[in-house]
Structures are given as structure tokens and as C-alpha cells.
Amino acid sequence: EPEVTQTPSHQVTQMGQEVILRCVPISNHLYFYWYRQILGQKVEFLVSFYNNEISEKSEIFDDQFSVERPDGSNFTLKIRSTKLEDSAMYFCATVPGQDNEQFFGPGTRLTVL
């Protein structure tokens, strides 16, 4: 069964450094999402991406964040200058159509020191 994959599984970085989190969506899926979950809290929406542009973003998704699909397969989330409060699990999700079930990747655990 096709799966969403994410790399790395765990990343440790120093405050102020840039990080790039990668996701490989299920092929033929058209909508891509990033969510995050701070330890012990609920999952929060960051951004959705369709047809090579952002279709919706939350208040969390400020200028420090960016997304792109650089090569037609990977879907990336970049955090330009990480802060301590960016420490969280980041999930990628993909879906074939807007009204369909969202499939989540295994997540990347980001630790900012």
C-alpha cells in the first residue's frame, strides 16, 4: 500500500539554524499539507499546497516558514531561523482530492537546542 514518507525521522539543530524537512507524497496525490504537534499538545495545521502554490495557511505559518515542491516529487518545509519553540513533531499529509481522506507520514521530530 502506498505510503507518505518523511525524512529525516529526527533532527537536532541549534537555535538560529535553517532546517529543511522533506516529504515524499503518495503518487497521484494533488494536495499536500504540513502539520505540527508540540509535545503533549494537539496536532495543528500549518499550511496546504496545491498546484504549486499555497492554498491556505495558519497564523503559525509566518515568514520564518516556506514550502515548495522543488522537483515534482519531494515536498519540503523550510524553517529559516529556528527558535526553541519550533521544537515539535512535524507531519506531512497528502490527499488525492480536497474532499478525500488525508494520509499522514510518520513525522519528523525536530529538536531545537
Place this chain on the structure above:
Amino acid sequence: GIQVEQSPPDLILQEGANSTLRCNFSDSVNNLQWFHQNPWGQLINLFYIPSGTKQNGRLSATTVATERYSLLYISSSQTTDSGVYFCAVRHSGYALNFGKGTSLLVTP
């Protein structure tokens, strides 16, 4: 935005017991999903159920969209069922809105 309330927040069961988890939402929904978050933090899709009833093994779910709630039933619970169960809904736009989850511990 849409509000998603899950109950109970915590639940402890003995192996073999049955349980019902509830998800209330404040507006009409186009999408409702139940997830199990395992101890490694992975979100496992359980059900995509914007309306109606579905069953998968010992798990089943029912969504009554007109009354704005969904129920997840776990029968004959096993220790491997432990973890956090999330309900997530989509009202409009693209985002899933998650509840705070029900933390389930099944003891031997």
C-alpha cells in the same frame, strides 16, 4: 473556527474491556477522521467517516453528522491499543482541525 471536543480526556481499561470515545464538533463537516497516535508518535489512520458507520476488526466508528458527533468503539481492548486517539474534522477550506485527544491506557 470549528471547535472539536473529545471525551473523556483520559481512560484506563483492563485488557478485554470495551470502550467508547466521543468527538463533538460545532459545525457541519466535509471530512472526519479518527487517528491512533502510537508511542512512537506516528498518526495511524483508523477511519475516514464524515457520516455513517464503519467497522474494522475490533474497532468501529459512527458519525451522526446532523447531531454533530462521532463515536469510536473499541471492543476487547488489548495493550497495543494504548496511545492517544484523535478526532479531526474539516469544515471548510483545506485544514483538518484536531481535537485534544483521548489518552487510553490498557493494562494487562
